[in-house]
Amino acid sequence: INQVPEPADLKEVVSMLIKHPNIASKRWVYEQYDSMVGTTNMATNFPSAAGVVNLKGTNKALVLTVDCNGRYVKADPVVGTMIAVAEASRNIVCTGGKPMAITNCLNFGNPYKPEIYWQFVNAIKGMGKACEKFGTPVTGGNVSFYNQSTIGGKDEAVFPTPTIGMLGMLENKNHHTTLAFKEKGHMIYLIGRSHNDIASSEYLVSYHGVKKSPAPYFNLDEEYKTQQTLLELIGKSLIQSANDVSDGGLFISLLEGAMPRNLGFDITTDAEIRPDAFLFGEAQGRIVVTVSQSKETHFIDHMIESGIPFTALGHVTKSEIRVDDVSYGFIADMKREFDNALGELIVGK
DSSP: OTTSOOOSOHHHHHHHHHTSTTTSOOHHHHTTSOSSTTTTBSSSSSOOSSEEEEOTTSSOEEEEEEEOOHHHHHHOHHHHHHHHHHHHHHHHHHTTOEEEEEEEEEEOSOTTSHHHHHHHHHHHHHHHHHHHHHTOOEEEEEEEOOOEEEETTEEEEOOOEEEEEEEEEESOGGGOOOSSOOSTTOEEEEESOOOSOOTTOHIIIIISOOOOOOOOOOOHHHHHHHHHHHHHHHHTTOOSEEEEOOTTOHHHHHHHHHGGGTOEEEEOOOTTSOHHHHHHOOOSSOEEEEEOGGGHHHHHHHHHHHTOOEEEEEEEESSEEEETTEEEEEHHHHHHHHHHHHHHHHHOO
8 A cells, every 4th residue: 555645635535436437336237127116116216235125024134235346356266256245144144134145156267277267266165265264155157268368369257256146034124224424413433443554445446547456455254244143133122224345445334324314424544544444445244234312332333342442433414415524525415426426437427
């Protein structure tokens, strides 16, 4: 990270990220068809970290997600694929569900090329190790090889992309947790440890143009313990919302929580970590939660007892977004850019 200059204006980074096709809303795509999918979708009005399907006539619901960041797998096939499984599990847990099983779609280049075969073998090793940790058997899947194009006379393979589809069970629909901030004044906490790490982040690749770097920070044991602690918090109704930190980093996670109800946030970064790494780094194992004032003491007591690192970031605001006492604008403007960027890129303004 010391080899990468720190931007003079972090607001410029925010503007780039929220309009980037890898980060911006995919609304233009999913609104091309019936995104409601009948009357069983429980995450239509207030989105969750994973999809929720109502099981009518019961108090249960299915929780579903699909995850993979090919850039992480390219950097380190074992770690990158463990992250894919861990993020899928994290999304299930952030919704209040318990991970149950996975399927997969393993997309790679030509397996007769040694480096591609090496990627494939190590991705499977990473998937197996993570699935054992989270107790999620692989129920099936498929393998797709020879995903490559000839560019300038040279075969260029796609990023190794072991896509993970995970199924979870929400045992009690009353524990369905969304990512949406609920009201002004609620406290915002970060569960999990932040790191001075921007490796393989969208920020590093797209803003600084650094295409090759290690996989982001990841610790499988820490990840599992953090997720179990979150399930306990949800079971005790101690949090109002939960959203994991993934693509785009902490700022994007906060923005996703703020947009559904057009709320804002006022946070303070960690003085021991570079602000760009704190806001845009993609170190794994972190979850943003909001807590009402009436539950805050119980939340803090539970977190101290768990031994999982946590940080008070700030609070939910009416609409303004502030970081370290600097205004980044208002949620309505950011939401407009976030929602429309992909459609404008595809069909024009």
